[in-house]
Amino acid sequence: MNDIPLIVTTEWLEEHLYDPKLRIVDATVFMKFPEGGGPPNLETGRASYEKGHILGAVYADLLGDFSDKDSDLPFTVPTRDEFVKKMTELGIGDDTYTVIYDQNALVGESVAASYWASRLAWQMRYEGFNNVAILEGGLQKWQAENRGLSTEQQTYPAADFSGKRRTEMLATKEDVRQAMDDEKTVLLNSLSPEEFQAAHIPSSTNVFFGAHADEETKSLYHEDQLRASFEETGALDPDKKVITYCGGGIAATWNALLLNNLGQPNVAVYDGSMNEWASDPSCPIIKSEA
Incomplete structure (x- = not known):
C-alpha cells in the first residue's frame, strides 16, 4: 500500500487489521509528573502492552531501543544503522506499511495528543520509512469504541529496507x-x-x-x-x-x-x-x- 494517509481512523485500522502487509506498533511511554514539581519520570509502556494491545501490534521501546543511549539528552535520534536494525527486526521494511499508536500517556495531565506515536513516525520518516501513519485517538479511542484487545505476543519475519535518510x-x-x-x-x-x-x-x-x-x-x-x-x-x-x-x-x-x-x-x-x-x-x- 503506497497511499496510506498520515493519520488513520480506528474504523480504517479495523478494516485493514488482517492485511498481511500491515505492521501495527505500540509506542507508549508513560510520562509521570512528581507531585512536588520537577522534571517528569519516564517509564516504558511494555508492561501495559503485554496486558492488552491491538491485535497484531508489536511494541517499540522508545526509551531503550529508539533513542541515542550515548546522548546527554533524554531523547535524541539514535544512529541510522541502529534504528534501521531495530525496525527491520520488528518486521518493518520495504514491503510493509505501519500504523503506530500510543496510550496518550501523559499521567496527571488531560491532553489528547498521540505524541509518542508521532515521535516514532517522525523518526521512521526521517530515516526513509515513508509508508507510516499514526492512529487517531490512540488506544484510548480504540477501547472507548469497544474494539478488542489482544495479549498475544506478535512477531514478524525480519524485513529488508532500502530507504534513504531525509x-x-x-x-x-x-x-x-x-x-x-x-x-x-x-x-x-x-x-x-x-x-x-x-x-x-x-x-x-x-x-x-x-x-x-x-x-x-x-x-x-x-x-x-x-x-x-x-x-x-x-x-x-x-x-x-x-x-x-x-x-x-x-x-x-x-x-x-x-x-x-x-x-x-x-x-x-x-x-x-x-x-x-x-x-x-x-x-x-x-x-x-x-
Whole structure:
C-alpha cells in the first residue's frame, strides 16, 4: 500500500487489521509528573502492552531501543544503522506499511495528543520509512469504541529496507540560531502557553500541541479549526520553512505531523529542543519577568 494517509481512523485500522502487509506498533511511554514539581519520570509502556494491545501490534521501546543511549539528552535520534536494525527486526521494511499508536500517556495531565506515536513516525520518516501513519485517538479511542484487545505476543519475519535518510526533517541547534533572524523560517514552540511565556527561543511563536483534539473523544478537531490554529503563526505559508520544538523533541513531532497533514511539507523538528538549548549559555532565551 503506497497511499496510506498520515493519520488513520480506528474504523480504517479495523478494516485493514488482517492485511498481511500491515505492521501495527505500540509506542507508549508513560510520562509521570512528581507531585512536588520537577522534571517528569519516564517509564516504558511494555508492561501495559503485554496486558492488552491491538491485535497484531508489536511494541517499540522508545526509551531503550529508539533513542541515542550515548546522548546527554533524554531523547535524541539514535544512529541510522541502529534504528534501521531495530525496525527491520520488528518486521518493518520495504514491503510493509505501519500504523503506530500510543496510550496518550501523559499521567496527571488531560491532553489528547498521540505524541509518542508521532515521535516514532517522525523518526521512521526521517530515516526513509515513508509508508507510516499514526492512529487517531490512540488506544484510548480504540477501547472507548469497544474494539478488542489482544495479549498475544506478535512477531514478524525480519524485513529488508532500502530507504534513504531525509536530513531536511531534522533541525540542529545551529539551524535554530540561523532561523531566529530568517523571516522565511517559522520557529514554532509546541509547549503550553504558560511554558512558552516562561521561556522560549527568540522570534518563536506558540501553538500548543495539546489543543488539537477533543479531550473526551480523542478525535482531532475539524481541519478548519486546526488550520486556523497554525495560520496565524505563518506556519502554513508554502514559501516558508517551519522548525518545531518543545521541551525534549516529543510534542514537537505532533505539531510537525499535523502541519504535514495540512499540506505544509517544509517542516523540521529541532531534536534537542529546550533540553539542549537551555543547557548552552550561549543560546539566548526570552524569559518571563514574572
